Amino acid sequence: MSEIVKDALCPFCGCLCDDIVLEVEDNHIISVNNACTLGEHKFLESGGERALKGPMRREGSGWKPISYEEAIEETAEILLAADRPLLYGWSGTYTEAQGAGIMLAEDLGAIVDSTTSVCHGPSILAIQEVGHPGCTLGQVKNRADVVIYWGSNPQEGHPRHLSRYTTYCDGYFLDNAAHDRTVIVVDVRKSATATLADHFIQIKPGGDYAVLSAMRAILAGREDVIPSKVAGVTREELIKIVNICKNARFGSLFFGVGLTMSQGKYKNVRNAIEFVDDLNRSTKFTLTPMRGHYNVYGFNEVCTWMTGYPYAVDLSRGIAFYNPGETTAVDVLARKECDACLVIASDPGAHFPSASVGHLAEIPTVLIDPVPNLTTPLCRLQIPVAVTGVDVGGTAYRMDGVPLSMKKVIDRGYPTDEELINAIRKRVEEVKGI
Amino acid sequence: MKVSINVNPRKNPYLPVEAEGILPANFVSGSPEIMVWEGNKERHLSDLATITVEGEVSEAADITLALSGETALFKRVGEYMEEGTITVEGDIGMHCGNFMSGGLIEILGNAGGWLGREMKGGSILCHGDAGVYCGSGYRGEKHGMRGGKIEILGNAGDFCAEALSGGEVIVRGSCGDMAGVEMQDGKLIIYGDCSRACGNMTGGVATIFGSVSGMLPTFRNEGEVVVDGHTLIQFTGDVANRGKGTLRVAAYTCL
Numbered sequence: 001m002s003e004i005v006k007d008a009l010c011p012f013c014g015c016l017c018d019d020i021v022l023e024v025e026d027n028h029i030i031s032v033n034n035a036c037t038l039g040e041h042k043f044l045e046s047g048g049e050r051a052l053k054g055p056m057r058r059e060g061s062g063w064k065p066i067s068y069e070e071a072i073e074e075t076a077e078i079l080l081a082a083d084r085p086l087l088y089g090w091s092g093t094y095t096e097a098q099g100a101g102i103m104l105a106e107d108l109g110a111i112v113d114s115t116t117s118v119c120h121g122p123s124i125l126a127i128q129e130v131g132h133p134g135c136t137l138g139q140v141k142n143r144a145d146v147v148i149y150w151g152s153n154p155q156e157g158h159p160r161h162l163s164r165y166t167t168y169c170d171g172y173f174l175d176n177a178a179h180d181r182t183v184i185v186v187d188v189r190k191s192a193t194a195t196l197a198d199h200f201i202q203i204k205p206g207g208d209y210a211v212l213s214a215m216r217a218i219l220a221g222r223e224d225v226i227p228s229k230v231a232g233v234t235r236e237e238l239i240k241i242v243n244i245c246k247n248a249r250f251g252s253l254f255f256g257v258g259l260t261m262s263q264g265k266y267k268n269v270r271n272a273i274e275f276v277d278d279l280n281r282s283t284k285f286t287l288t289p290m291r292g293h294y295n296v297y298g299f300n301e302v303c304t305w306m307t308g309y310p311y312a313v314d315l316s317r318g319i320a321f322y323n324p325g326e327t328t329a330v331d332v333l334a335r336k337e338c339d340a341c342l343v344i345a346s347d348p349g350a351h352f353p354s355a356s357v358g359h360l361a362e363i364p365t366v367l368i369d370p371v372p373n374l375t376t377p378l379c380r381l382q383i384p385v386a387v388t389g390v391d392v393g394g395t396a397y398r399m400d401g402v403p404l405s406m407k408k409v410i411d412r413g414y415p416t417d418e419e420l421i422n423a424i425r426k427r428v429e430e431v432k433g434i
Numbered sequence: 435m436k437v438s439i440n441v442n443p444r445k446n447p448y449l450p451v452e453a454e455g456i457l458p459a460n461f462v463s464g465s466p467e468i469m470v471w472e473g474n475k476e477r478h479l480s481d482l483a484t485i486t487v488e489g490e491v492s493e494a495a496d497i498t499l500a501l502s503g504e505t506a507l508f509k510r511v512g513e514y515m516e517e518g519t520i521t522v523e524g525d526i527g528m529h530c531g532n533f534m535s536g537g538l539i540e541i542l543g544n545a546g547g548w549l550g551r552e553m554k555g556g557s558i559l560c561h562g563d564a565g566v567y568c569g570s571g572y573r574g575e576k577h578g579m580r581g582g583k584i585e586i587l588g589n590a591g592d593f594c595a596e597a598l599s600g601g602e603v604i605v606r607g608s609c610g611d612m613a614g615v616e617m618q619d620g621k622l623i624i625y626g627d628c629s630r631a632c633g634n635m636t637g638g639v640a641t642i643f644g645s646v647s648g649m650l651p652t653f654r655n656e657g658e659v660v661v662d663g664h665t666l667i668q669f670t671g672d673v674a675n676r677g678k679g680t681l682r683v684a685a686y687t688c689l
Binding site: 082084085109128204214216222225227231232263264267274317326336337 | 446448449450452471472473474475476528547548566567572573574576611612615630633634648650651652653654671672673674675676688689
């Protein structure tokens, strides 16, 4: 006899879709409705047979199953023996577990960093310089008549973004969104999203900063200074786009890692924010980063409450120090600074540069993740846990900063991230006498 | 007085050491107990280095700290320095001369990132290369270096003189990307090349005797000027930011 769970939240991307319908039978999810392909696979894969049965330790060329108690003890030992431990990941778990993780980092004198540092970290650096003219996705849905996707391809990365909030979604002030909304895509190649756009601006790779500067100058009435072509885009085309933005009733600029991770990084985002800021002199315009993991925003919130900084926090001296480039996971690993690593709710093996991944394999690394991933071959120990949004509920933050409560759908008996981290922390505190 | 600090080889040579205690002012009383942080462990500097003190003084201005040995990962040396001299025989780690307001730091090797961050006065002379953010501000800070002089005889990394608000940064070699970005005042002189110089600048003078690649489209060409016998093209900008800075370059290419 199957049971239908309505309004479940999808633990995949920053859209954090909250209208998922799941069919559950014998403690298994057997069908997923309303989710995109990515979300459907997340529910069926991590909530399915691929999940590890229990913790495992590398022994020689193979793996040996061990108990949770042994795994907790060994993890605590590894972290306590280190002079510069790194606790990395956190974006694929709920905020309560992230909070426990920061307390563990404080006890250990560790560096704590999330996947923010390899996706929208530059956005945060830019926001710290010039602020964030943001809004909720509900505002975009109901009001935005001009939408820009810059260096972002939601059709493939956030597949329901267009249907839930922009192009295909009617809003309170837009009866016929597909017709009434003007969608502009700026990218270095004609992406899947670009094929749906009203205007597509193809810029040369690395040309984001120059194009944004030129658009700001046009907005300031200084098109006389702009050369006939900027990074492959004609001046006339830029003037046309600036006029569309200026004449918008409500505009929204969404940007992805195409902007944050191309040459210039956070200065590109700063220029985008200042472009939006300049537009606000004549209309209403907002800017939202297209966050990747479903709760990467949550980590930034939790980390800021607890340490004063949003990510890449070095707690080794008992005080919080933040300096991306110096205290970010990729850099700390590439410089071989850290001598032990706890990876949780992320997969650096799949995403980090080879120098960082190489060091991860050299030092004792513990991975907390329900399923084997590309970090598994690099680690000494893997501990499976409950999947957030499947086996455990908790709070997650959508890409626009709205906290939502995730549902527990089934119970396969795994410990939660929060329970596991607290158990490790308890052991660390016992040994350190704190 | 001369204080020699010879850092010995360490068990883990990759662990950074935070050593803001290495300051001339701390040695006025002779041989103080200076604490440093090696990773998450607090240690005595004397456990990591051999310290030799020659002579006696009553003022920090007359003290020379001579660092040698494995100093490449020693961070924050000379932070908040007001007077005296620090010489580094080899390389030095990040944040050397942070917030310094006086004295001289001379580095015979290379310097890590954030050299002379938010410096207010004094001089830094680096014979080798400097890392990223030389003479810049801290994250989110509106102003970088406000006074003093940094001279790099080698090359400097990306974001050199970011948000420069006073003083002088001279790079004899080349700089990386976005030199002088957000520059507001002061002088930036680059004898080599760089890319995308002075984005968003509002004031100050940047003189680049080499070539700028990816020249930003938002600078107004004001014609040619002669600087130290070299004919350069002078621009004002960044007009995107209604800026009134001066950028002079020998040659440039656009993206």
